[in-house]
Amino acid sequence: MLVVRDDFSAFEGFTVLTVGKFDGLHVGHQALTELVKARAEALGAKAGLVTFDPHPAAVLRPQQAPPLITPLPDKLRLLETWGLDVVAILTFDRRVARMRAVEFLRLLDRGLRPRELVVGHDFRFGHRREGDVELLRAWATERDIAVHVVPPVVVDGKRVSGSHIRTLIAEGRVEEAARFLGRPPSVSGHVIEGDRRGRQLGVPTANIVPARGQVVPANGVYVTLVEWDGLPHPAVTNVGVRPTVDGSRLQIESHLLAWEGNLYNTRITVHFLHRLREERAFPSVAELVRQIERDVGAAREWFALHGSDLPGVIGTAEEQARDYRP
DSSP: OEEEESOGGGOOSOEEEEESOOSSOOHHHHHHHHHHHHHHHHHTOEEEEEEEESOHHHHHOGGGOOOBSSOHHHHHHHHHHTTOSEEEEEEOOHHHHTOOHHHHHHHHHHHHOEEEEEEETTOOBSGGGOBOHHHHHHHHHHTTOEEEEEOOOEETTEEOOHHHHHHHHHTTOHHHHHHHHTSOOEEEEEOBOOOOHHHHTTOOOEEEOOOTTBOOOOSEEEEEEEEETTEEEEEEEEEEOOGGGTOOSOEEEEEESSOOSOOTTOEEEEEEEEEEEEOOOOSSHHHHHHHHHHHHHHHHHHHHHHGGGSTTOOSOHHHHHHHTOO
């Protein structure tokens, strides 16, 4: 997948394009990209996507900017797995914010030469969101460019949207969020060296600090998959500040159920599958340890029941029960 930023002259050929913020890369976005790929294959063109960094709201109204579901590095990794040929990133600044709708379309036309455009039903673009589907169709018709408008995608009777997914994640409702995303919500980061308290308690953890401005599941304990080098490992993960041991910084701490080793400075992705409980303070470290043991047992039981249904987790439910028995 070719990634170009601002200067699109490195791209050669013609495209079928979709354009948007694409935070979350949820099932609605997947509907757009699947149509882009199908039309590109039919035309012998490249399947392309145009997005913005930073999120436009971070420039236009930074105090109200929503937390990101997928920071740019995670977005690019996901898009590559989706089979796109080119991703064009436009740095969103005050200059781009002032760009008129037709000027923006000319920018795409000069650099990426779209044969067709695929957009959502509520697509808006240009200065003060002046451009809409009607304007896009009029501009494209003059240039013999086809426009495909994809209707909203509905899950569980509700239209898929980034704002709803952010709410679900922030409330710890990760299984519901997964139905809208098409995959479990996740957080990535480099493993940092902590105070080694988990190792002292007999439950060593791989700790990451979430990126600033990213939505994180509500504080609590979760069944998770921890992925690095493309391989997922069953885990139990705490999100929070560790009140029992006077913690103060938000961390994501994952205890891998069937792996031992050193992951310091490794970039990992924590996929949140199921919430076990809220984070809470315990009257003593001994009681905390007993609860951690219960959490580990509950996570193992969950994998024994559900592990064979998870993509990338090898083994039947019976094998999971054997390998991750409490």
